[in-house]
Amino acid sequence: MSVTPDVAQSAGRRFRAYTTKHLDELTARAGLAADERLAVQAVATVLPFRVNSYVIDELIDWDAAPDDPVYRLVFPQADMLPQTDVARMADLLRSGAGRKEINQAANEIRAQLNPHPAGQMDLNVPKVDEDPVPGVQHKYKETVLFFPKQGQTCHAYCTYCFRWAQFVGDADLKFASSEIDQLVEYVRSHPEVTSVLFTGGDPMIMGEGVISRYIEPLLEIEHLEAIRIGTKALAYWPQRFVTDPDADDTLRLFEKVVASGKNLAFMAHFSHPAEMRPQIVQDAVRRIRSTGAVIRTQAPLIRTINDSSAVWESMWRTHVRHGMIPYYMFVERDTGPQDYFAVPLAEAYDIFRNAYKGVSGLARTVRGPSMSATPGKVCVDGVTEVAGEKVFVLHFIQARDPELVGKPFFAKYDEKAAWLFDLEPALGATHFPWENPPVTGPGGLVDPTRL
Structure with a gap:
């Protein structure tokens, strides 16, 4: 599988970052089924996700994923949030809801997570x-x-x-x-x-x-x-x-x-x-x-x-x-x-x-x-x-x-x-x-x- 990463330039150096738009492909590489990948994406609408090519290529044992500890260190898990919250966000994603509606729902969940x-x-x-x-x-x-x-x-x-x-x-x-x-x-x-x-x-x-x-x-x-x-x-x-x-x-x-x-x-x-x-x-x-x-x-x-x-x-x-x-x-x-x-x-x-x-x-x-x-x-x-x-x-x-x-x-x-x-x-x-x-x-x- 080939995933094309974002390329960010900073101080003359090349840095490759993977964000939520790459999440479906990456979790498929970990062997997750479609419904499991959707649940992970639902969590990622509430909590942040970002990884880079070094972590993916050098630190994660993909043969052991999704149980590999470094994979779990950087990739959202479907059960990190209460099931009702995950289901709510998954339904919004499945229905093609707009960004504003998704953000509003995500912010309501975040407010319950003691952000500070x-x-x-x-x-x-x-x-x-x-x-x-x-x-x-x-x-x-x-x-x-x-x-x-x-x-x-x-x-x-x-x-x-x-x-x-x-x-x-x-x-x-x-x-x-x-x-x-x-x-x-x-x-x-x-x-x-x-x-x-x-x-x-x-x-x-x-x-x-x-x-x-x-x-x-x-x-x-x-x-x-x-x-x-x-x-x-x-x-x-x-x-x-x-x-x-x-x-x-x-x-x-x-x-x-x-x-x-x-x-x-x-x-x-x-x-x-x-x-x-x-x-x-x-x-x-x-x-x-x-x-x-x-x-x-x-x-x-x-x-x-x-x-x-x-x-x-x-x-x-x-x-x-x-x-x-x-x-x-x-x-x-x-x-x-x-x-x-x-x-x-x-x-x-x-x-x-x-x-x-x-x-x-x-x-x-x-x-x-x-x-x-x-x-x-x-x-x-x-x-x-x-x-x-x-x-x-x-x-x-x-x-x-x-x-x-x-x-x-x-x-x-x-x-x-x-x-x-x-x-x-x-x-x-x-x-x-x-x-x-x-x-x-x-x-x-x-x-x-x-x-």
């Missing part, structure tokens, strides 16, 4: 002179997140992505900015900020000429210690650092960051060991590390894709072998198709522990299972019994209220709980630590969960 978890559209937005700073989030005292406008897409979309709302074409759901001057002004005026994280989307979708205009002004801020780049480009398009026309210029930019005396932390998302197998990925890792950048690896725990201790142990050992630092195992966020992909916290802890005990101390830099929830990053430390009650032991790795960081707390054991807000206080407590009276957070923000 942890209050990312309002709770974390800082202000300068009472004016919101667009595309900036300041959830924790030390760290500011920046969403560059040109980085609000990816080389391919993960089916589980908690930022799916950025990619569905609805301007009301987007969170981004092209105003670097406002970011610089905000960081300069907040000496407690030691780290800026570029995120998206994927900042590495941008060419070197664009990303340097965002990064270079920050290098002049003395109190800023680190620049972080959150990206899945190493997994989905390693050519970005090896053979793309601006690959060398990008690496020189990395060297400039390091030479300025700041830490360049390359936050690489790897979801499965298969993403590390091609030689070009290993070449890209070596080239990035040669600039002085530190590569830290992270991913969520996702049912049907990497919900296995053996998978995580293999990933962490491979990452250490190539000089990368295992950083986080995340819990799937409470947004989008969480019900489909989420692993219960008790099971997640067992998967983490069994993988953790199989690696050396060099890989035990990893933390998890960690939930990036509204009050902060909460880590599940274990399951135990206290005073005759079975409980989860948890602590805040990060918190809106810094006083909560590192302090253990307990929740009633619940084998079905998959998220922080599924839990109840344990040992006679009536509320969790973050449910005390309100506090003022970073940038003068008030966390409404503490009202």
